[in-house]
Amino acid sequence: MIRQPVFDTSPPVSDEIRKTTCYMCACRCGINVHLTSGKVSYIEGNRDHPVNKGVLCAKGAAGIKQITAPSRLRAPLRRVGPRGSGAFEEISWDEALALAVSWMKPLRETAPEKLAFFTGRDQSQSLTGLWAQAFGTPNYAAHGGFCSVNMAAAGIYTIGGAFWEFGQPDWERTKLFVIFGVAEDHDSNPIKIGLGKLKARGARVIGVNPIRTGYNAVADDWLGITPGTDGLLILSLIHCLLEAGKVDLDYLARFTNASLLVNATEGPEKGLILKNAESQPFVIDRRSDQPAPWDAKGVQPDLGAVWQGHRTVFQQMAETYLAPQHAPEAVADRVGIPAPRIRALAADLARVAFDEAIEIAQPWTDFRGDRHETMIGRPVSFHAMRGISAHSNGFQTARALHLLQILLGTVETPGGYRLKPPYPKPVEAHPTPHFVSVPGKPLSGPHLGYPRGPEQLALLPDGSPARIDKAFSWENPLSAHGMMHMVIPNAHAGDPYRIDTLFLYMANMAWNSSMNTAAVMEMLTEEKDGEYVIPRIIYSDAYASEMVAYADLILPDTTYLERHDCISLLDRPISEPGAAGDAIRWPVVEPDRDVRGFQSVLIDLGARLGLPGFVTPEGTPLYADYADYLVSHQRRPGVGPLMGFRGNGSEVGRGAPNPGQIDAYIANGGFFQAHVPEEAAFYKPWNAAYQDWAVETGFYDTPQPYLFSIYSEPLRRFQLAAEGHGFPQPPDRLRARIKETMSPLPLWYAPLGDVEGYPLHALTQRPMAMYHSWGSQNAWLRQIHGKNALYVPTKVWVENGFTEGDWARVTSPNGSIVVPVAHMAALNENTVWTWNAIGKRKGAWALDADAPEATEGFLLNHLISELLPEKGDGQRWSNSDPITGQAAWFDLRVRIEKVARHEASLPQFGVLGSPLETT
Amino acid sequence: MHPAPSVIVFTVLSGLGFGFLALLGLGIADPKGWPAFWLWGLGYALAAGGLTASTAHLGNPQRALLAFTQWRTSWLSREAWTSVAALLLLAPCALGDWLGFDVPLLGLLGAALSALTIFCTSMLYAQLKTVPRWNHFSVPLTYGLFSLTGGAILAGTGWFALLCCLALGIALVWGFRAGDLRFAACGSTLSTATGLGSIGSPRVFEQPHTGGNYLMREMIHVVGRKHAQKLRVIAVLFAAVLPAPLTLWPSPLTIGLAVLLHLTGAFVQRWLFFAEAEHVVGLYYGKR
Amino acid sequence: MTQLPATTDKKLGLVIDLDTCVGCHACVTACKGWNDQGYGAALTDQDPYGAEPSGVFLNRVHSYEVQPEAGPAQIVNFPRSCLHCEDAPCVTVCPTGASYKRQEDGIVLVNEDACIGCGLCAWACPYGAREMEETAGVMKKCTLCVDRIYNENLPEIDRQPACVRTCPTGARHFGDLGDPDSKVSRLVAERGGFELMPEQGTKPVNRYLPPRKKDRPQEASLLAPLLDIKATGFAGWLDKLLERI
């Protein structure tokens, strides 16, 4: 018998567990924070939490290093040296807030638009938006415009929901899952949990992505598509399905606008949906061959109807995509996937959707009052993100993908794609943009919304853009999330006008979230007449990021474990298809520095400025802090930021404010869920039981059933304007572009960034273990990703004679960078790529100046211009989707050449002075 | 493998020390009186000094006594025992030589234990399947010959030393060449390391971390091929060839010179011994 | 103690599914987080914010590219930690008895109170499963979370390794590989689980499940067109299609 040491296998784990929400990314997982002797000793996933069900990602578990990072800001700072020098002095909060008020107050009284308030990876947009609205500036948005607005807008305009955080595959039932252009996504853990479920069941996964890492590495099949051509591929799949008649006719007829008629009369109504005398769209009922209201009981809409010369959407759609230019053989070369492979994929989709259909024995009643005995499922599901979204043709590509889903009958059916409450929510249920600013007055409504036609654009009387980012202007009419990437360039150029104060919150605009980073740093420091061109910058960050050095006043935030936060149904909640959900963060540890939660600071500023909604009629502060706001604020009577434990503590969705609400959330693990009834679980846009539940829970005030928009009427309205109909009218230089791109049926056009002489596509991917710039200050994560290389496909590797350890110059129309290269075979042969945001500016993030992030690490952003090269019309358009203004990060084209080995990547900038070294 | 100075010093000096002590114990060198004091002293200093150097790379040298406990399985533990036993058993002989009395048998036993110590040291390396270059009987052979040669040179044994030099030279040349084939022969490849060989040929796509770690510092040391060739020549020349003629005319001067040359060669060889040794874990990193 | 037990009552270990692992490194930091405050000395980092950050991790995730004879190259993510070998060479080389394999469950552990930090065990391990904790001067390795799996202060469901609990895709499985009926043993049997470097003779307990066959050549089951659209025109197609309702 061998003697073994005896030790305690049951050591106490910690003194206490506090349950809150992770904030190392926007996935918002539930975490158990273990405290030992008052210090955070361990972080693990919360098993009960709907988002992550106990698991955590690499960042989440490394959160413990985030709250001890030396880069944390310690106190409010006022700039004392030139911008960019990093020379600051510490000031008190009273001084800081007084200074901010002294800058903002005169603006509000004279020209509110001169304050531009843009928030980055903001999880409190319902508060920040409300504040900006109360201030009265039209210039507010979060980061959505440079992130994934194509996804959101295409989804809302088509199915009333979107990929991304508004929906997810039916992981339990789907048999074939196709994922387009995703490296990590916001739904980071849910996608991984879902993939795990598919793998455990042996379901098939197909990855469409130029790069075969991560999710695409585990996919059973990989289609290494040429960037920017997904629309072509998808429309070609649609071609095949139509050709074979493999579409869900019943679904199309009942639940989509396929059976509505398209006005064929020449003139200002041409191409709009035909309306009856009550201005309602109608269908031709197959039982009578006569017009009938679209939502009348028992109607059987006829997809093949022709009425007084007007044809259905279905016919127009089918004819469009049956055209030979959509055949796989016609697109194969361009998309980089052989035609038989495309045809085989179409066959797979059809087989699983129709031959392997599933049925759930769950009766339900639709909005027409028709009862269905079962729920039919088409177990094909899709997911897509920035790979299709971050191109200038991304809106229409995402629309095309939704169309494909619709044709297969897979949206909101078992095994398909399911939306998460409060979605589905049709475009009609969303606000339109509000932008008219009146000194001293709040805006009349929210800034952001979904225009239904040109009359809702944010234009000044002279037709020029009302907003500094030119969102909702003719250049990018449906820019539903604003265009944060254009704020600094436009403000610098005074186009459309000059601003006075730029107020930013958690966006690293002087580095990785800007296009053309070097130029942006210059714009921020350029002076004119003894003043900076952008005179004042107020910034809230929690860490010594690159952006901090470029601001004049720093409002230091707490870290995520030290403050209250709210993940609200008014904003971007944490719902599941089967349950609405929201959550909080709360101070599980107290900050040991002179920092304050930004939301509380904003509420304080609102009160000091006397903004309506932030002060009582007597002018005293309405809310003590953010926690107080979360509990007491009511958006509509009975509806506040948090849905759970309202009123007496048991009311859900609607109910009076409950002072014990936050404690109730804490006791419940930091979140709340309201479950969708079984009968309402699928077919939500048309399911009477769901509509009733949604009203009850406070999402809408009346049921809002609607039809999916295969054919988008709002888009057609813009086309009509471009054709010369109606008012307002676009500038002539934009007519052709609007007419071409804003097609009411999804189409593909070549990305606007395509240029001769730059044969390669250059992409970035999110590393799973790193969050943008802010993971690099984390002692554990930076050991995993401390520098990056440019991955080069075999063909290019061989052509250039690269060997391991080589360096290359990479050139785009905007400039060049010198970087280390590495070989990758599992890569589209015309694509190079690197991990996003690993490169850091020397001196930032409290890292040593010779940190690998700053020496070898690099950004592609220097190569990406915020403006496209001049086109025929002499204008430089924004490097964005012409419809939504989505930043076209992935349109980047480059060429590459081998250079001698370098010690450091280029460009290099001087060492940023650290704001942490002030006294 | 990382050529750590402490380990190089340890193996070279203790090898030489125990080799010399063994010859003294056997009476092949048989000094008396004060010369015996100094020569035994030198032997002890080399052996004990080497052993002490080896503790420099320990994380917790204060617990070194625990290293005696696992003689059933551990060569390091065995080495601990044999070395201490050798040093203890030889002590009376040393005293006897110095003070002029005779201790029968102990010298023989001590010599045997010294040889065992050298063998144990060599087995620290030769036992490791993970380092194919080492996992071979050429390692004990070389270690043994080094000790013998060094000892013989030091002891001024003339022809015997010359023969040792010759044998060492041959063993070295052969050892280098045999070692070169060992990694391929061991059968471990990235395919077996990952089990991915059944799909196709694997290569490293991305390292698990861009930062360094202990494994990479300790097990992965890349020496340039050209470098290594040159050093091998130097090792053979200095350790075996150059001292050889000097051994025939033993005098304090020639012995001193020969030992210096030999030690230089031994250090170079030992550096190469580590630096050229490739650990199979390097496969995971695509580096060896 | 560095003698290996002739047999162990259980063979606890991990089964890692290479078909499912997306390479997210979640298991890497979860392992570091747990073990930084768990069994034995903390896992320190050197130069954490400097030019050469380096620290102890007990689990690392590699990424390989495999080129099959036909078809596109594949990427396989590959977590690597201690395999709790039956013939663990790391144990037998240990001079102090600090390294040992437990009789009751086969877990290979380091008794840090007895470790002199000689590093021999790390040399003996073919898999790079041991890393020296330079601050404390002791050898660290995967403990199979021995302070979790039996920990009565944890809810029953959490008595599993930190890396397994956190793995978002469920690619990591924990159990008794000595019991042929255990979930892990059945997985190994069904999916053809394999050992790493069998030629090293270490008899690892952990198993890896191979990636499933990828990019299968498409069956010729292409979609048959409804009819020849060119001949019948769009109207013919529409008639034929709508007949089906």
Ligand SMILES: Nc1nc2c(c(=O)[nH]1)N[C@H]1C(S)=C(S)[C@@H](COP(=O)(O)OP(=O)(O)OC[C@H]3O[C@@H](n4cnc5c(=O)[nH]c(N)nc54)[C@H](O)[C@@H]3O)O[C@H]1N2
């Ligand atoms: N080349 C290229 N560039 C890209 C992209 C790409 O794909 N390729 N993607 C783009 C996209 S989609 C996005 S969303 C952007 C993201 O870019 P950013 O929004 O700039 O993202 P981060 O780097 O995360 O920076 C956010 C800032 O928030 C700060 N911060 C972190 N936590 C807190 C906190 O608790 N409070 C406060 N007040 N601040 C905090 C961080 O310190 C950091 O300075 O990058 C864009 N840039």
Ligand SMILES: Nc1nc2c(c(=O)[nH]1)N[C@H]1C(S)=C(S)[C@@H](COP(=O)(O)OP(=O)(O)OC[C@H]3O[C@@H](n4cnc5c(=O)[nH]c(N)nc54)[C@H](O)[C@@H]3O)O[C@H]1N2
């Ligand atoms: N770990 C981690 N998670 C994050 C973030 C992070 O920084 N780190 N950032 C968060 C943010 S702000 C965002 S916006 C999301 C973004 O999450 P993702 O949408 O996953 O964004 P990216 O990482 O930019 O990956 C884009 C993917 O699209 C592929 N791609 C590029 N062009 C094309 C194309 O034309 N066609 C196809 N089919 N694929 C293409 C790229 O190869 C890449 O795999 O991630 C969020 N989650």
Ligand code: SF4
């Ligand atoms: S995915 Fe990771 S970083 Fe994001 S919230 Fe969840 S655990 Fe935190």
Ligand code: SF4
């Ligand atoms: S994997 Fe290495 S450390 Fe673990 S038991 Fe096997 S040989 Fe020992």
Ligand code: SF4
């Ligand atoms: S480092 Fe510690 S555990 Fe490893 S062999 Fe040496 S004493 Fe044993």
Ligand code: SF4
């Ligand atoms: S079992 Fe525990 S110690 Fe081992 S790799 Fe997993 S988390 Fe780390």
Ligand code: SF4
């Ligand atoms: S956590 Fe799971 S999926 Fe992620 S790297 Fe580890 S084993 Fe792979």
Ligand SMILES: [Mo]
């Ligand atoms: Mo984003």
